[in-house]
Amino acid sequence: MPAEALQIGLLLFPNLTQLDLTGPLQVFSRIPGATVHLVAKTLAPVPSDTVLALLPTTTFAQCPQLDVICVPGGAGTDELLGDDETLEFLRGQAAGARFVTSVCTGSLVLGAAGLLRGYRATSHWSAIKHLAALGAIPTETRVCIDRDRITGGGVTAGIDFALTLASILADRTTAEAIQLILEYNPAPPFDAGSPASAPPAVVAMLDQRLVAARQRRADAVSRAAARLEAAASAQA
């Protein structure tokens, strides 16, 4: 256990997918010596994609330098891709962090902040293709480790991601003990967790339902990619 507390921060923002956050939060909270922060612009409750509003524990301004910064995903990431205050906060923290991480479409936000240039990264299956436009190398895997960037796949991949990170931050035995106390011995009642395994009719139904959301995301990524390019040109 480190003599000094390990500072782990999870970003809160409107319309995040709460399980992207709460899965890793459960795991991180069990790492001996870890202090976990829920960081938002202000201390006001942050609406999630469910009826659960999330209470921040600190603000961008008050947040200590983090050892681990983690960005969860959700529909709300579309908005964040163009949010300078958030992208600036992430860049500032990333400069001093040991690990820069995400779950689900949180990786698009890291990408929009210019933090994944040249790094392999993953995302929700519906969003992974967008990583390339933001300078990352899309990598279809549930947990993607490339140097100090660690990204998880969609929503529930956050649990696998967090256990992997726990084994790096502490050790394998600690991660296994966390897995045991959380009885993480998954037994999905159906085999529909990826587009490859789900019944084609289910994939088609979701594709249909997500048309508008996909367009919003594609537009947000295009704008973020253009901004990244402009910033790079300005620097050159």
Place this chain on the structure above:
Amino acid sequence: MPAEALQIGLLLFPNLTQLDLTGPLQVFSRIPGATVHLVAKTLAPVPSDTVLALLPTTTFAQCPQLDVICVPGGAGTDELLGDDETLEFLRGQAAGARFVTSVCTGSLVLGAAGLLRGYRATSHWSAIKHLAALGAIPTETRVCIDRDRITGGGVTAGIDFALTLASILADRTTAEAIQLILEYNPAPPFDAGSPASAPPAVVAMLDQRLVAARQRRADAVSRAAARLEAAASAQA
């Protein structure tokens, strides 16, 4: 999709294990036509086992009749086993609910309320043996369905439980679509999710660490069992 909204309520109480709640919450929130309530004694934020405080959406007094009542688990359930206000609320809701459910040690609370007499039920691996003292039939399974009582195992079993329940409340295709959007295609990095699979040293370490908590739970269950028996004698 039902013409009338399906009312699903999750119980909030101090020191619950937040992932017991937030896993099922994520799944339930995606069931078409479902309205989800986070029910507590008052609207004040409820501390969880992590830094995340949980904001109720309604109170015992204001809560509509629920179709599904779900009690999550955590160390805080020890206190609930003797909490008349909570047990009375659960009995009242259970009388009109279609399904009476729990995750993790939430089943001990259902048991203490007298709602599992003669029902098969499951719980967190460390607590399942206590179900017998509360009149239930301990059943080692990740999701246990006995008539209108549906109970899930420890913490992360809440996701498997909720997907199972979604398939019952809606249909299998709906549950599969929820599984797909949540990318619930688990790949635990270690094989330590149950005492049977975890390395013996990890099980021994946790056993050691949980000595005091186990004693508190055993005492709380003994008192609850005595109260159940006294209530049964008084009725006889």
